[in-house]
Amino acid sequence: MSIHLSRDLETLQRNLLSMCEIASEMVHQGVAALGHPDPEFSKKLAREDDQVDRWDVLIEDACLKTLALHQPVAVDLRQIATVLKITGELERVADLGVNIAERAAALAAYPPIAISDTLKEMSRRSLDMLDRAIAAYVQRDSKLARDVCAEDDEIDELNREIIDELTAFMQHSPDMIQPAMHLFSASRHVERVADHATNIAEDVIYLVEGEIVRHRDELHERRRESA
Numbered sequence: 001m002s003i004h005l006s007r008d009l010e011t012l013q014r015n016l017l018s019m020c021e022i023a024s025e026m027v028h029q030g031v032a033a034l035g036h037p038d039p040e041f042s043k044k045l046a047r048e049d050d051q052v053d054r055w056d057v058l059i060e061d062a063c064l065k066t067l068a069l070h071q072p073v074a075v076d077l078r079q080i081a082t083v084l085k086i087t088g089e090l091e092r093v094a095d096l097g098v099n100i101a102e103r104a105a106a107l108a109a110y111p112p113i114a115i116s117d118t119l120k121e122m123s124r125r126s127l128d129m130l131d132r133a134i135a136a137y138v139q140r141d142s143k144l145a146r147d148v149c150a151e152d153d154e155i156d157e158l159n160r161e162i163i164d165e166l167t168a169f170m171q172h173s174p175d176m177i178q179p180a181m182h183l184f185s186a187s188r189h190v191e192r193v194a195d196h197a198t199n200i201a202e203d204v205i206y207l208v209e210g211e212i213v214r215h216r217d218e219l220h221e222r223r224r225e226s227a
Contacts, residue, residue, distance in 0.1 A: 012063065
């Protein structure tokens with residue numbers, strides 16, 4: 001690897017981690033806002049999302065220039081491809097942080113509604129998955145990445161529990177249907193954070209092992225059914 005390519009790859013990684021820090025913190029703040037609804041806070045978070053969008057454009061532009069200038073191969077090429085994919089995931093994670101904060105802001109118009117322990121647990125675990133997926137990228141640790149992927153089904157199950165809880169709540173308190181629906185949407189957004197963490201972890205596996213694992217289970221199942 002040339003000195004110039006090495007330098008450009010290091011810059012890409014630093015920028016990616018800066019973008020990740022902002023996106024992850026936005027989700028943390030969005031989830032925290034559910035317990036303290038504030039219409040102004042979602043506007044503040046939307047302004048931070050503009051910063052994430054700028055990082056997205058900057059990193060993509062840098063990746064394309066690096067490809068054109070250095071024509072990398074093997075693991076260097078995989079690293080650039082992985083950075084491109086992870087930045088896309090992080091941009092959507094930041095959007096989810098804003099969406100969660102908007103649901104929180106909407107709750108301010110209604111009587112207080114309790115945030116269930118299940119939703120708190122799912123939020124904690126989804127954010128932990130995101131943090132560990134990024135750690136797997138930094139450490140080039142495909143085992144950690146596979147551990148993150150293995151947790152996605154558990155998050156899906158927690159989301160189903162929350163839906164059942166909110167459905168029962170709305171049946172017993174029809175006057176609280178609107179705020180419960182806002183929590184329903186927030187829960188879905190949190191579950192999507194775990195999906196993006198899983199996608200990042202799958203990208204890490206590709207980077208380290210050269211194996212594309214995304215959609216593998218679905219494709220295997222369809223082949224088995226058609227056999």
